[in-house]
Amino acid sequence: QSVLTQPPSASGTPGQRVTISCSGSSSNIGSNYVHWYQQLPGTAPKLLIYRNHQRPSGVPDRFSGSKSGTSASLAISGLRSEDEADYYCAVWDDTLSGVFGGGTKLTVL
Amino acid sequence: EVQLVESGGGLVQPGGSLRLSCAASGFTSSDHHMDWVRQAPGKGLEWVGRTRDKVNSYTTEYAASVKGRFTISRDDSKNSLYLQMNSLKTEDTAVYYCVMVPLLWGQGTLVTVSS
Numbered sequence: 001q002s003v004l005t006q007p008p009s010a011s012g013t014p015g016q017r018v019t020i021s022c023s024g025s026s027s028n029i030g031s032n033y034v035h036w037y038q039q040l041p042g043t044a045p046k047l048l049i050y051r052n053h054q055r056p057s058g059v060p061d062r063f064s065g066s067k068s069g070t071s072a073s074l075a076i077s078g079l080r081s082e083d084e085a086d087y088y089c090a091v092w093d094d095t096l097s098g099v100f101g102g103g104t105k106l107t108v109l
Numbered sequence: 110e111v112q113l114v115e116s117g118g119g120l121v122q123p124g125g126s127l128r129l130s131c132a133a134s135g136f137t138s139s140d141h142h143m144d145w146v147r148q149a150p151g152k153g154l155e156w157v158g159r160t161r162d163k164v165n166s167y168t169t170e171y172a173a174s175v176k177g178r179f180t181i182s183r184d185d186s187k188n189s190l191y192l193q194m195n196s197l198k199t200e201d202t203a204v205y206y207c208v209m210v211p212l213l214w215g216q217g218t219l220v221t222v223s224s
Binding site for chain 1: 142144146153154155156159170172206208210211212213214215216217
């Protein structure tokens with residue numbers, strides 16, 4: 001049972017916009033930054049969004065993040081086949097630990 | 110190039126020990142909190158533990174599932190960190206990643222605990 005709650009799966013067709021949610025509590029999302037990671041099959045997680053909505057260099061602007069209260073979301077617009085991957089939300093608490101969502105498997109139909 | 114490279118994984122029997130290494134390059138690891146995260150086969154990500162940065166005296170924290178069995182340490186002269194794993198259990202089988210929180214992940218090293 002993960003501390004952060006994500007839907008186990010999501011899907012969309014090429015060109016569509018897909019949103020993945022991440023729900024937590026006041027002690028994690030409510031008081032810390034949320035980060036999002038993309039994990040392609042057989043590879044390590046890669047940072048997609050940091051500090052709620054910031055994109056690292058090289059991440060397309062098709063990916064965006066937001067946070068409100070104790071929830072966060074990742075939006076992918078202009079869906080592409082190469083976006084098919086597992087997506088994880090994470091909170092790294094500076095004083096204690098890291099917590100993750102259970103992951104969302106995105107399928108591009 | 111900024112990167113993390115883990116090594117030391119392998120097959121070990123239940124009750125055995127293993128030491129993982131994580132070599133950092135392109136940045137000074139002592140300036141950053143460094144975590145270990147694991148992923149069991151077909152499962153999600155699980156936080157294992159943390160060593161804080163030099164300013165915070167490299168203090169450590171551990172997940173309840175590994176506390177008392179795993180120990181994180183650093184060697185600044187080698188820009189590296191380590192995960193000493195003792196009393197290993199079959200449920201410790203996973204790919205282990207070191208992470209420069211929250212930005213950079215290594216490629217991972219597989220630990221298999223099996224008789």
